[in-house]
Amino acid sequence: MNRLIVLTGIVFIAVSCGGKKSKHDASGIFEATEVIISAEASGKVETFHLKEGDRLTEGQQVGYIDSVQLYLKKMQLLAAQKAVVARRPDITRQIAATKEQIDKARLEKARVENLFKDGAATQKQADDADSQLRILESALDAQTNSLSTSVNSLDEESVTYNIQIAQVNDQLAKCRIVNPVEGTVLSKYAEAKEIVVSGKPLYKIADTRNMFLRAYVVSGQLENVGAGQDATVFVALSDGSSRSYPGKVTWISDKAEFTPKTVQTRDERQNLVYAVKIEVANTDGLIKIGTYGDVDFAKR
Numbered sequence: 001m002n003r004l005i006v007l008t009g010i011v012f013i014a015v016s017c018g019g020k021k022s023k024h025d026a027s028g029i030f031e032a033t034e035v036i037i038s039a040e041a042s043g044k045v046e047t048f049h050l051k052e053g054d055r056l057t058e059g060q061q062v063g064y065i066d067s068v069q070l071y072l073k074k075m076q077l078l079a080a081q082k083a084v085v086a087r088r089p090d091i092t093r094q095i096a097a098t099k100e101q102i103d104k105a106r107l108e109k110a111r112v113e114n115l116f117k118d119g120a121a122t123q124k125q126a127d128d129a130d131s132q133l134r135i136l137e138s139a140l141d142a143q144t145n146s147l148s149t150s151v152n153s154l155d156e157e158s159v160t161y162n163i164q165i166a167q168v169n170d171q172l173a174k175c176r177i178v179n180p181v182e183g184t185v186l187s188k189y190a191e192a193k194e195i196v197v198s199g200k201p202l203y204k205i206a207d208t209r210n211m212f213l214r215a216y217v218v219s220g221q222l223e224n225v226g227a228g229q230d231a232t233v234f235v236a237l238s239d240g241s242s243r244s245y246p247g248k249v250t251w252i253s254d255k256a257e258f259t260p261k262t263v264q265t266r267d268e269r270q271n272l273v274y275a276v277k278i279e280v281a282n283t284d285g286l287i288k289i290g291t292y293g294d295v296d297f298a299k300r
Helices: 002-018 068-086 096-117 123-175 219-224
Strands: 026-031 034-038 043-048 061-065 176-178 183-188 201-206 210-217 230-236 242-252 272-281 292-297
Touching: 026 272, 068 123, 096 123, 123 176, 210 292, 219 272, 230 272, 242 292
Parallel strands: none
Antiparallel strands: 026 210, 026 292, 034 201, 043 061, 061 176, 183 201, 210 272, 230 242, 230 292, 242 272
16 A cells, blocks of 8 residues: 555656646746936936836926026026127128218219319319228228128127037936836836936836747757747736737847756757747736746747
């Protein structure tokens, strides 16, 4: 009787161990593309409206960092630029008087030339009228050139202020904490009213609606697995059943590695395996990061 009991136990253990072998082509762990969002400015975090588990959209503002000093600097630059614009001379008005003098000098020259033709004016009077006109025209050229140089200089100075204002605007924009990618907040590293520096991590986010199963296949399976290939992914449920999801192979490693201890392969006797990523749409939210999954590859 004792021998029968021992034999029965051995058979049971053997069957149990044999049942551990995966019935699927490969197995692995679910991953998501995780992004760590860091501060782009230094200062006190005035507001920070998010918590772990929140679903954020791309472009959503979740807080801002104190920007008073930057705003005051922008106001100072705007005032300085306004002063530069106020110093900009109006060339048309500045030369109006000289142009009027030139018009009178031309009339005078024409009058003296007519008198000279009639013998009522001397050559000297004609020469003086012509000289006066040329002097005024030269003065106008010099005045216009001087005013144009002044205007160009002030315009360049104004452009410099424009660049500085644009820099401050960029710094002000970086004081707003704007979420760059759609996803779910996994971890939060800062709180409102804390002092942060540029580059400090604020939170980690991942798109958990688009997951990846990192599975491992042995070399003998590579001929039956290719990028873009359809696959079926399985997730075990608590009642012992499993739920299936359609997937697609997006990446196959070109380098072998040792089998991770937490992952089973179809042929566990082989130590070297190749990592494979299968993209899966987490439509019902059942799949979590770190969850185990199995995969069957479609026949090629």
